[in-house]
Amino acid sequence: MTSQHTGEMPAISYNFAYLDEQTKRMIRRAILKAIAIPGYQVPFAAREMPMPYGWGTGGVQVTAAVLGPDDVLKVIDQGADDTTNAVAIRGFFEKTAGVATTTATTEATLIQTRHRIPETKLSENQILVYQVPIPEPLRFLEPRETETRQLHALEEYGLMHVKLYEDIARHGHIATTYAYPVEVAGRYVMDPSPIPKFDNPKMDDCPALQLFGAGREKRIYAIPPYTTVRSLDFEDHPFKVQRFAKPCALCAATGVYLDEVILDDRGGRMFVCSDTDYCNARQAEGHRGEMAAPVSSSGGAVLPHPTPLPHGEREQGDAPSLTLTARGAPEGAGEGPFGAEIAS
Amino acid sequence: MQTQELARGFVDPVFAAQGVFRAAMWALSRPGRPQELATDLIPPAPLSPEAAALALALCDYETPVFLDAALAAERAVGDFLRFHTGAPIVAEPGQARFAFISNPLNMLEFSEFSQGIPEFPDASVTLILQVASFVDHGFTLEGPGIKGRLGFGAAPLPEHFAARMAANRTLFPRGIDLLLAGAGQVAGLPRSVAVKEG
Structure with missing residues (x-):
């Protein structure tokens, strides 16, 4: 059914920022x-x-x-x-x-x-x-x-x-x-x-x-x-934060919180910055992680940050280089946050 | 019967209230650092424009308001606040959520006002003191919102101000919160701040 105008409706308007x-x-x-x-x-x-x-x-x-x-x-x-x-x-x-x-x-x-x-x-x-x-x-x-x-x-x-x-x-x-x-x-x-x-x-x-x-x-x-x-902690069990074994796979940042991204059904995975703005800014500055696309000759081209989707789904049409390098990723690349923490 | 003109409220209630609230919010977040509070209100004396702006931004039918003797003596002040905010004006300071003090020099003891209860320390009064000027010395402040220490002063302030504030601090988390309004600015002294002489 096509939307035919049945009369002039006023445009919906809200108070500033919705709340009264x-x-x-x-x-x-x-x-x-x-x-x-x-x-x-x-x-x-x-x-x-x-x-x-x-x-x-x-x-x-x-x-x-x-x-x-x-x-x-x-x-x-x-x-x-x-x-x-x-x-x-x-x-x-x-x-x-x-x-x-x-x-x-x-x-x-x-x-x-x-x-x-x-x-x-x-x-x-x-x-x-x-x-x-x-x-x-x-x-x-x-x-x-x-x-x-x-x-x-x-x-x-x-x-x-x-x-x-x-x-x-x-x-x-x-x-x-x-x-x-x-x-x-x-x-x-x-x-x-x-x-x-x-x-x-x-x-x-x-x-x-x-x-x-x-x-x-x-x-x-x-x-x-x-x-x-x-x-909160105890004297003999002081508070410790998670540590990651590897830097961000896209921008090579260390000391940041990383998300695990599942790449395929054969155990391929990568760890990337959870903070997309931080990661993109670093890539724009020229930082490159092990799975980042190489800097193009024209220079300055930045890959869109691959946002991790729930259950590790990947969007089709993502940068093919990700999939290619994933296959070659070393076994156990990037420790899980918690595993790494116990080891530390 | 004599009629008199009622002073107007905010020209733009939405954005004026938001601006005044933001000034009060930063004032309490950064104790002792006066924040800009520009307003074009012309409330009936002795209510100051800054105090009137805070009232219009924060008070409504949910917040009983107490006025000090000088403000209560002026009928136009009560009419102005009642008309623009709808807040009930109470004679008993202990019932008030906001109290407006035009003459801090001889104000009531803090203990006359609601200081909250241990389970609900937020059910306490916010005192709005009208001051003439702010300086950066006289008292030393420490506490949440302050990096290190901060010199602060304002005039006029109640007698034995540091002792009053120290007593208020010992009640924490109960206690009263102060907003000092004047000279186009507002400064906050929340209950979490430690105030010392010098």
Whole structure:
């Protein structure tokens, strides 16, 4: 059926950044209290958003309340600018707020993130908004909200230390690799959202303002700039981040968080930067990893970053050089993050 | 019956409120570093334009507001706030979520205001103090949001200010949060900040 005009419909328009002004005020008040009490989860009246829970409704509401017309927005999902969640949220704010967007970490004034902190060091004028699924770090140890609230009020975090100790008793090391609990400003134990523990040290003394929004759970919390954030550990089992045996296969970066990309059904795989902007910028500067396309004679041609898809699917028509070199990849090229960590 | 003209609110409510909120947000994120707060409001005296801008940006029917004696004495101030924000104006300071203090020199004790409870420390007041000027000395600040230490001062401030703030800090995570508004700027002193003389 073709769409015939049955009458003049007004164009759909939204208030700036979708939310109504009263909702924004309510969220803004929660943000101010969250900043004043670092790491404490402020309850707020989260609204239903035009996207399902689990797609970042908390982060979106925080971004909508903070966003101004002069902001430059960057949205990442597991470090990538071009995955579904990131593209959808970026499009949402382009449509409802008309703000400028970017993929460059250094150009952004506001970065909404799902489960990563950019590799590029953040600056004082930036705001990092995290999407949080379960804000309560004690939730899987104590399901009752009334009890966890008491535990926070009494600064009683023995449960969490028992949990980490049980990791050591069972595995010989602290096996928590993401959503690794932190203590903020020496008081509240906080869930940093499911970022890899690799990113935990970046939260400490960070010049940027960090805001956390959990939509379904209706909580907002914050870490002001230059705040002490300590990952919980024990004297004889100090906190350690994941290490990778090999550098990024595309940009040869070391000391960054790598994603595993399955290349075929014969064990071929590669490890590439999870932060696509960082990886692309390094390739543009001429850094080449072992599986990167050679620099073309015309110079400056940069391959699009192969974003890892769920279940290791690869898009057809990707750079053929990837497949070719994959076949020749040495057995066990690139240790898995966790295997490498145990070995270290 | 005498009628009087009501001072107008924000010309552009959406973007003005956003700008004022961002100034307050950075003020609390960077304690003791005054942030630009430009506003063209002309509220009834003795309510200052900066304090009025914060009220219009943050207050609504959910936030009971307390006014100090000088502000409460001026009926136009209450009318202005009631009309533009819809906030109930309360006489009991302990019920207020926002309190506007035009004369910090002889303001109430912090303990008269709501300081939250251990399970919900956020259920506390935000005090908005009208000040005339900011300087970078007088007090030393330390805490979240401050790299190292920072010199800070403002005038006028309540008597025994450092002692009051120290007492407020010992309540942490309970306590009150301060926004100092004046001279086209706003500075924040959240409960997390440690304030010392000198």
